[in-house]
Amino acid sequence: MDSGGADEGTTARWMATHRGMYERATRHPFTVSIRDGTVDLVAFRRWLGQDYMFVREFVAFVASVLLKCCKQSDSTDMEIILGGLASLSDELSWFKKEAAKWGVDLVGTSPLSSNTEYCRFLQSFDDPEISYTVAITTFWIIETVYQDSFAFCIEEGHRTPSELLGTCQRWGSADFKQYCQSLQQIVDRCLANRTPDAVKSAEEAFLRVLELEVGFWDMSSSQS
Ligand SMILES: Cc1ncc(CO)c(N)n1
Numbered sequence: 001m002d003s004g005g006a007d008e009g010t011t012a013r014w015m016a017t018h019r020g021m022y023e024r025a026t027r028h029p030f031t032v033s034i035r036d037g038t039v040d041l042v043a044f045r046r047w048l049g050q051d052y053m054f055v056r057e058f059v060a061f062v063a064s065v066l067l068k069c070c071k072q073s074d075s076t077d078m079e080i081i082l083g084g085l086a087s088l089s090d091e092l093s094w095f096k097k098e099a100a101k102w103g104v105d106l107v108g109t110s111p112l113s114s115n116t117e118y119c120r121f122l123q124s125f126d127d128p129e130i131s132y133t134v135a136i137t138t139f140w141i142i143e144t145v146y147q148d149s150f151a152f153c154i155e156e157g158h159r160t161p162s163e164l165l166g167t168c169q170r171w172g173s174a175d176f177k178q179y180c181q182s183l184q185q186i187v188d189r190c191l192a193n194r195t196p197d198a199v200k201s202a203e204e205a206f207l208r209v210l211e212l213e214v215g216f217w218d219m220s221s222s223q224s
Helices: 010-017 019-026 029-036 041-072 075-102 113-126 132-152 162-172 174-192 196-222
Strands: none
Touching: 010 019, 010 174, 010 196, 019 132, 019 196, 029 041, 029 132, 029 196, 041 075, 041 113, 041 132, 041 196, 075 132, 075 162, 075 174, 113 196, 132 162, 132 174, 132 196, 162 174, 174 196
16 A cells, blocks of 8 residues: 555445445345255356346457556556456356256347346447546456455355355355455546546446446346
């Protein structure tokens, strides 16, 4: 930490201010049912097929974040984002393997409306007018919702079915947490020297992601 000030970081403040919304996204009945061992496997399969399609869009989104980053030429940020992008290659293979295991037909799956809405939001970042700060904020909170949600499923006292532990570990691992924290540091640093309007735009993106994540879990549990 080189700030030396009492400021805990803007992102931590947002998480406290919008705690209710953050918890709706990260303690959703769907992921809590995984932890409780009561998850409906039809819903789990639906989530798997939908999330595979989401991650394909997410690749393009992360590429757009990387591009904005490169235009700002901060080489440390670039390496972290590039690492995130590279790991999505493995993630797509994982989805295919997992889909085969659960009998989910990825080719025959089409996106449900909450997924389509989320993917449109991701596509909107192609616009070069959207700032790197807003884009990296969005990237960080998207990853963090999964990190927090799935880490809870492997925390002490969980009753997560053993065949779902691999899924939970993918996003709930200490490594993934570390990666999310690196992203968070980038975001806080970017926000530290932005105008109040720019910070407000990033906060709006943060809230929009939480809303979209809740919609995605709702969709997975109930096909809305
Ligand atoms: C909907 C959704 N949000 C976040 C992530 C994390 O990458 C994901 N795979 N899917």
